[in-house]
Amino acid sequence: MTIEAHNLTLARDGRTILAGLDFTAAPGQITVLIGPNGSGKTTLLSALAGDLRPQSGRITLGGTDIAGLSAPALAARRAVLAQETQVAFPFTVAEVLRLGIETRSHPSGAALMSRLLAEVDLHGMADRPYHALSGGERQRVQLARVLAQVHPAVTPQGPLWLMLDEPVSSLDIGHQLLVMDRARRFAAAGGGVIAVLHDLNLTAMVADQVLLLADGALLAKGRPAGVMTDARMSQAYRWPIRMNRAPDSGPFLLPQMAGAA
Template sequence: MLHAQSLTLTRDRREILSDITLTAHPGEVTVIIGPNGAGKSTLLAALTGDLSPDHGSIHLNGDALHSLSPRALAARRAVLTQHTPVAFPFTVAELIRLGIEATPGPIPPGLTDRLLSEVDLPGMAHRPYHALSGGEAQRVHFARILAQARRATTAQGPVWLFLDEPVSSLDIAHQLMVMHRARRFATEGGGVIAVLHDLNLTAMVADRVLLLSQGCLLASGTPDDVLTDDLLTRAYRCPIRTRRSPDQGAWLLPQMAGT
């Protein structure tokens, strides 16, 4: 599992994360939500080892995160950041190969083509990356981290996907596709931690929800525990109510109170 204890992180004399303790389990999708500036991306970067907290500890599959080499980290987790600048004129296949070569082990034949089909980009292996639309580029980077985390479990334990707003540039069909693929990775034994803004999508895919507000963990639990009128109103600082349809408890769009 992944466990973080009493994380505190300061930037420019401002406390971004304050005494956050959390646990995420393999086989589950954990979603981090909260308003802009709540510390979601900073928390994700700390959990991946890309940022070092001022205080606290993080253990990944039982090992202290700071004790793992970059190569060992790459074998245990793959990270999709919000923005991934690409300076060189790579093709789509060359970019995905960066993920393939990040971790050791045999490479299944046809892996690149299979991953491109999974993200609905078949036949685009030789397309220049810089000729892609924003949504296509985002899906290529998702395929790249799937290439890195091509097995959900290894001899060292579960592999983790860290996804920072993975559906921000995608239409509804591709949002569902990406999150269903992340769900499948968890079902296969891996762990998934994702930052999302869409509360309906969160309710649909999350096993556990972490609600941040002003750098603090306001609530943690199942979607039923966390996506409540009171907690969302407190976190987002506007009156929010949620409604469910009678059809299998499906979530409807949160509404401003009084509408």
Template sequence: MLEVRDLSVALSGRTILSGIGLNAAPGTLTAIVGPSGSGKSTLLRAITGEIGYHGSARLNGLEVRQTCPERLAALRAVLPQETHVAFAFTAAEVVALGAHRGPTPSPRRIDELLATVGLRGMGHRLVQSLSGGERQRVHLARVLLQAGEPVGPEGPRWLFLDEPVSSLDIAHQLGVMRIARSYADKGGAVVAVMHDLNLSAMFADRIAVLSAGRFVTSGPPAEVLTGEMIERVYGCHIPVCTAPEEGPWLLVQAARQTLSA
């Protein structure tokens, strides 16, 4: 389990998060949503051990701030919002950086991971020569290598993804979300910071909403993604409806007058 209790974060003397509570379970995908600047990425950085916090954040029973980086690396892998590669590494070399333990992965394994993220045969390309979306998927392949199997000797493993589809077209957005969904379905757990409410509704088991550094609500998409919540948190009137052929997924569609305002 991921259990976050009364978590607060202050950076440079400014309170960014206050009193956050969040639960996430193995076998599930949890989306963290909210307006820009609401503290989503800060929350992810806190619960993955990148920055300090007050309160409690326990991952598989371990208090994150009290757990050494090596042990955390065996439990969870993190895809930041942005990752800059300063050296002339190939895509395959960047993926191989995910091997935090054990022998260097075989070229075949790296090729398999690149194929998984839609970059088959591109291992020889310099990362700097790739598009923003391609680089984002190279780093996802690196994270998948680090994470390994969804369930390991110490229990379920975790993927923490910060806006994993921000630079991708529709087809690759769906591809990345299917990878995340598959990881959760195999017994791992995924926590993803998301801006796209449609994708969150389609793939997440639970959605947690932040606004101005505070927790608003959480629950299944059909319960959380209401017109009232969107108007209260995002400040805009957007009708919410159910996709007629795809079951319980919710579609958020902007009214014409909203877009033209």
């Protein structure tokens, strides 16, 4: 039940954004998309979510072309966390969360709700008005909502998928780690995670597979240690970059070292 891209090409307004991408994302793993601004990460995630139709090539989910799946069918297989979600009416945290819970007929919605709120460190906030929350709190409410949509991580129809577009962009370091830990546990439970991340250190830490995009092309794919090399990163980000290695850990990046190569 993998997600596969076959020669994926996508253009918008006559401009090619993704050119001939081939890769496989496996359930049980965290696949992270990295690359400079405008390299096509968000577009790729939208295509994988089924929002954008490729000009050529295809995306398959468990062998089925997702272009043929309806919105409800896709919603039953994957949830998507957007970069930013505005709520137009004065909903409470619980009401926003319930939108996610209602996408599936969970037998114990109330229990799931309080558990999910605790998991994103928003315990006891159910009755707060959503618009009174801080940006980071809102982001975590939305994470809880999409987690409800893909709970449990594996169904009789197969593993479910969590797609995250910059899930930690407005979070402090503690909550960044909390969110990535939650994604890790979702993958450990058998689900698949595909995330766009800007933080390369976080990527090196959590990714099972890294897809390095530059100018719409897939520059490299594989384990972080193999993909995030000095040469490839410098080429992708068009700046001399030196990767470093912490003891007993994957590669990391010190912004202070950028340009010193």
